[in-house]
Amino acid sequence: AQTVTQSQPEMSVQEAETVTLSCTYDTSESNYYLFWYKQPPSRQMILVIRQEAYKQQNATENRFSVNFQKAAKSFSLKISDSQLGDTAMYFCAFMGLNTDKLIFGTGTRLQVFP
């Protein structure tokens, strides 16, 4: 069975600085998808970025980028130029190639300070 682990329950960063959130996962599959979701205080789940395991190039979406290390089964999220609106829970998630089931980590609460 696949598992997703986020070892940082809470993180904080000052506005305009860079922060990296960690995620590791375990799977026997060779092809899959990985995601980072953001959950602000409104509770809405928002897809931040996704990575296809068969692509070597790390995904980037504006200030958000990932460091995908397939051999190490590591998938970290880097937020550059942090903004107050980035304050939220961040969830790492895994999806196998032939299934629509998302497996979530336990989340990291990020606080951005002025």
Added chain:
Amino acid sequence: NAGVTQTPKFRVLKTGQSMTLLCAQDMNHEYMYWYRQDPGMGLRLIHYSVGEGTTAKGEVPDGYNVSRLKKQNFLLGLESAAPSQTSVYFCASSYSLGLAGKYNEQFFGPGTRLTVL
């Protein structure tokens, strides 16, 4: 286009009471899902449906039932609520896989906060 909506947004039940949570989507998605979110545990899949009239168990199905009588609606029922079912419930929907391995984004509703006393 409302996306995924959930009714109600908040509910308080007493132990043993029953209730139904309604999820509706207007994106013509085939797949629909129910998750629960508990502190320190992330989101866990309760039940899901791959089409009208079909349902399947997820990771934590005990104590819940579901029905998908119409493509746009997915109902989650609690027949006899227990305090352990106090949680935030999320519904999501997506297109079907289509070609094997084709990714389809899951769209989430705003959640329902349920408290069982």
